Amino acid sequence: MAERMGFFTDTSICIGCKACEVACKEWNQLPDDGFVFEATSYDNTGALGASTWRHVAFIEQQPVWTADGTTGDGDGDGGEKPFQIGPDGRWLMSSDVCKHCTNAGCLDVCPTGALFRTEFGTVVVQSDICNGCGYCVPACPFGVIARREDDGRAWKCTMCYDRLRGGLEPACAKACPTDSIQFGPLDELRERAAARVAELHALGRTEARLYGESPDDGVGGMGAFFLLLDEPEVYGLPPDPVVPTRNLPAMWRWAGAAALTMAGAVALSFLGSSDRLLGRGGPR
Amino acid sequence: MTSSTREREPRLDDAEFRSYYGRPVIKRPIWHVPHMPAYLYLGGLSGASSLMAVLARATGRPRLARTTRIAAAAGAAGGTVLLIAELGRPTRFLNMLRMFKPSSPMSVGSWILAAQGGLSAAAAASAVTGILPAAGDAAALATAVTGPLTATYTAVLVADTAVPAWHAGYRELPFLFAGSALASAGAVAMLTTPRADAGPARAVAALGAAAETAAATMLERRLGLVGEPYREGRAGRLLSAARALSAGGGLLALLAGRSRAATVASGLALTAGALCTRFGILEAGRASAADPKYTVVPQRERLDASAVR
Numbered sequence A: 001m002a003e004r005m006g007f008f009t010d011t012s013i014c015i016g017c018k019a020c021e022v023a024c025k026e027w028n029q030l031p032d033d034g035f036v037f038e039a040t041s042y043d044n045t046g047a048l049g050a051s052t053w054r055h056v057a058f059i060e061q062q063p064v065w066t067a068d069g070t071t072g073d074g075d076g077d078g079g080e081k082p083f084q085i086g087p088d089g090r091w092l093m094s095s096d097v098c099k100h101c102t103n104a105g106c107l108d109v110c111p112t113g114a115l116f117r118t119e120f121g122t123v124v125v126q127s128d129i130c131n132g133c134g135y136c137v138p139a140c141p142f143g144v145i146a147r148r149e150d151d152g153r154a155w156k157c158t159m160c161y162d163r164l165r166g167g168l169e170p171a172c173a174k175a176c177p178t179d180s181i182q183f184g185p186l187d188e189l190r191e192r193a194a195a196r197v198a199e200l201h202a203l204g205r206t207e208a209r210l211y212g213e214s215p216d217d218g219v220g221g222m223g224a225f226f227l228l229l230d231e232p233e234v235y236g237l238p239p240d241p242v243v244p245t246r247n248l249p250a251m252w253r254w255a256g257a258a259a260l261t262m263a264g265a266v267a268l269s270f271l272g273s274s275d276r277l278l279g280r281g282g283p284r
Numbered sequence B: 001m002t003s004s005t006r007e008r009e010p011r012l013d014d015a016e017f018r019s020y021y022g023r024p025v026i027k028r029p030i031w032h033v034p035h036m037p038a039y040l041y042l043g044g045l046s047g048a049s050s051l052m053a054v055l056a057r058a059t060g061r062p063r064l065a066r067t068t069r070i071a072a073a074a075g076a077a078g079g080t081v082l083l084i085a086e087l088g089r090p091t092r093f094l095n096m097l098r099m100f101k102p103s104s105p106m107s108v109g110s111w112i113l114a115a116q117g118g119l120s121a122a123a124a125a126s127a128v129t130g131i132l133p134a135a136g137d138a139a140a141l142a143t144a145v146t147g148p149l150t151a152t153y154t155a156v157l158v159a160d161t162a163v164p165a166w167h168a169g170y171r172e173l174p175f176l177f178a179g180s181a182l183a184s185a186g187a188v189a190m191l192t193t194p195r196a197d198a199g200p201a202r203a204v205a206a207l208g209a210a211a212e213t214a215a216a217t218m219l220e221r222r223l224g225l226v227g228e229p230y231r232e233g234r235a236g237r238l239l240s241a242a243r244a245l246s247a248g249g250g251l252l253a254l255l256a257g258r259s260r261a262a263t264v265a266s267g268l269a270l271t272a273g274a275l276c277t278r279f280g281i282l283e284a285g286r287a288s289a290a291d292p293k294y295t296v297v298p299q300r301e302r303l304d305a306s307a308v309r
């Protein structure tokens, strides 16, 4: 296997231009996913989906002045954190993508083997094998993969598998004008990300934090991880995602116990039925 | 609360949490109504009927053995049809058997269902035609293993997802499905078997209804916040209807005595109850995926708890 490749998305320098969304659509020839006016922000894409493999989230935060003349940090607990919303408010922008999880729920549960792990450590659907069972869809803790209903199959970001094989970087990273989306060997990206957080903290931006970089998290680390300026759920990300299959052995044990109980209940019903004890008929 | 930001919609009575414009974090299960819940019902019916068929044969109740073998085969066959219809690419259904993948409950389940379908069909065919009775008996005996697995693997199938209400219910769901399966099979056997042979079917139905009702109650009570979708909205209404129908039908099964009318009423109530259970489970899963609260709040609590430590 070649080196594990990944994305590091540094949202502190995202300008919300959506060049990544467009480049992804274009390179991967993704169909139109509807002309929607969300009317909540500059984000009219809404969410990742079968035909949306990059999604730029847009969050507008306005300070609310409190009685003592300070601004709120938005977490509602009254304690002020240095979130630097500032008197003019702030905009958070973040380009979301499939996390290419180390322990990927979608891949674990796929019954056909359509989802597989590539030589780059990424997770890709083979569209010639997927039978559209849909199991991967609720198995992803991030709500990434989805089924294209007119086509019947599941689709998601491939980290531009075709481009990687050709020695190119993914279309989104190539198009990103600020290098908010960085592509490279995952180990290298992790080092770069740690340095960037240290840099921001030194500048007093202590709200900067990494999301998904740790191999100890519930999905074993994400192949695409992020530098965020607020809590993950503000960006629509789960704060502590866990791959569903982590509890699978326990699930089978409970199901096994239920199956045995079932057999016991039926045996009891037959052996306990009085007409049998009274000897009517008898085994043939 | 002294401060807030505009991105967050205030929600009365809800646990305090933040989200991206109230959008769901995870995708909702795309399984359809009626396919998916009907499949759960038929799989349960088939699995429990198989167990009954084996014991009916062993205890010398040929008529009960025959009807339960037919129910087992019909349930598995009908379930398979629904499963295939549910696929986005039905012509590729054989890809399900492309590999055996222990990490995928759907892969394991496909093999279980394939075995259950084949064996129960052979057992029923032999019972109906009288051809190869020894082979039919052997096939039926094997369904004593595949049957209960067919009825309970579906609980693992739904629990092994990121859907909060399903995932958190992985202990209760197998017992709920097992109870529901027994009630379903007992009900069909009561309805299709002459009374003299149907005593054990009534017992199975009553025991199943009791287990179904008890497990559903546990599911609603034990899960805290993520158990809410089982109590509220459409799912809540379906599951309370299920409980009334199952409990009533189960009691009636015991009291029906010689009354044909009471037996029919009991069988129908149990069947309706089992169906309401299955539809309610799907609805609860959908509701728990649609509201980011069920994803975010437990995860946030987990993080905060580990930060304190």
Ligand code: SF4
Binding pocket: A098, A099, A100, A101, A104, A105, A106, A107, A123, A139, A140, A141, A142, A143, A144, A145, A156
């Ligand atoms: S983010 Fe979701 S779709 Fe992407 S690899 Fe992880 S589980 Fe699969």
Ligand code: SF4
Binding pocket: A106, A109, A110, A111, A112, A113, A114, A115, A125, A129, A130, A131, A132, A133, A134, A135, A136, A137, A153, A154
């Ligand atoms: S929909 Fe396709 S990719 Fe997803 S689990 Fe099913 S077969 Fe695998």
